[in-house]
Amino acid sequence: xxxxxxxxxxxxxxxxxxxxxxxxxxxxxxxxxxxxxxxxxxxxxxxxxxxxxxxxxxxxxxxxxxxxxxxxxxxxxxxxxxxxxxxxxxxxxxxxxxxxxxxxxxxxxxxxxxxxxxxxxxxxxxxxxxxxxxxxxxxxxxxxxxxxxxxx
Amino acid sequence: xxxxxxxxxxxxxxxxxxxxxxxxxxxxxxxxxxxxxxxxxxxxxxxxxxxxxxxxxxxxxxxxxxxxxxxxxxxxxxxxxxxxxxxxxxxxxxxxxxxxxxxxxxxxxxxxxxxxxxxxxxxxxxxxxxxxxxxxxxxxxxxxxxxxxxxx
Numbered sequence: 316x317x318x319x320x321x322x323x324x325x326x327x328x329x330x331x332x333x334x335x336x337x338x339x340x341x342x343x344x345x346x347x348x349x350x351x352x353x354x355x356x357x358x359x360x361x362x363x364x365x366x367x368x369x370x371x372x373x374x375x376x377x378x379x380x381x382x383x384x385x386x387x388x389x390x391x392x393x394x395x396x397x398x399x400x401x402x403x404x405x406x407x408x409x410x411x412x413x414x415x416x417x418x419x420x421x422x423x424x425x426x427x428x429x430x431x432x433x434x435x436x437x438x439x440x441x442x443x444x445x446x447x448x449x450x451x452x453x454x455x456x457x458x459x460x461x462x463x464x465x466x467x
Numbered sequence: 468x469x470x471x472x473x474x475x476x477x478x479x480x481x482x483x484x485x486x487x488x489x490x491x492x493x494x495x496x497x498x499x500x501x502x503x504x505x506x507x508x509x510x511x512x513x514x515x516x517x518x519x520x521x522x523x524x525x526x527x528x529x530x531x532x533x534x535x536x537x538x539x540x541x542x543x544x545x546x547x548x549x550x551x552x553x554x555x556x557x558x559x560x561x562x563x564x565x566x567x568x569x570x571x572x573x574x575x576x577x578x579x580x581x582x583x584x585x586x587x588x589x590x591x592x593x594x595x596x597x598x599x600x601x602x603x604x605x606x607x608x609x610x611x612x613x614x615x616x617x618x619x
Binding site for chain 2 (some may be wrong): 319322323324325353356359365377393398399400401402404417418420421422423424425428452
């Protein structure tokens with residue numbers, strides 16, 4: 316890890332726009348956390364195609380460790396209202412719904428500005444409808460020196 | 468984006484002092500966000516001529532995308548008490564009032580220390596009366612590579 320990886324929100328990982336697919340828990344694999352623990356400091360979705368119907372979504376972490384429990388990063392949000400240019404994010408509090416709607420402005424990790432600690436595993440996206448297209452920006456800081464997050 | 472753009476609050480944009488105009492939603496265009504999503508990390512107004520009467524201010528983002536909805540960055544708030552040298556700012560929580568009164572000290576983005584994500588568009592100042600003069604200082608970090616904020 317270079318010293319500049321600690322600047323600001325840390326290392327940025329981008330996931331190109333892709334249509335949302337129907338995936339129950341633990342969700343469609345979006346990002347891999349590997350090599351150790353990280354602090355998730357930002358997770359932002361940018362809508363490129365309007366959702367146009369009911370679609371309850373949330374993020375999860377499925378740990379690599381045998382016996383690890385799938386944990387949610389937020390509770391589910393119906394993202395029906397999102398159209399092109401709107402933003403979707405999480406607060407950092409797993410007991411709070413994803414934050415979205417027909418809005419092009421979002422607070423970043425308002426409930427947890429220091430970041431959410433994640434162990435090695437797969438960050439998945441649960442959706443109950445194949446509606447809408449989003450691209451994604453994720454920021455993280457390694458806790459363990461060789462920990463990484465990569466797009467799947 | 469250079470690595471130093473990620474230091475501290477990021478890139479500073481100054482808008483010179485000018486009289487506040489009476490402009491309804493989406494407001495007097497103050498800053499233009501282009502090229503992608505940015506993280507707004509600070510927004511300060513410094514009073515150079517006292518309003519001397521009742522006027523309420525708020526900031527709005529009018530997204531560039533045709534179907535985008537205007538969204539507020541704060542709720543409208545009277546700045547009647549502000550005089551020369553007083554400081555106006557936002558908390559980062561869009562449901563909070565603009566932060567001001569007769570104060571020359573203010574907290575910076577207390578409810579969004581990681582910034583507020585903004586999609587491309589125009590950041591406008593809504594005012595209910597043509598009273599007072601202020602200069603403005605904005606800080607941001609590009610979320611998408613190449614995203615910028617400039618004075619409108």
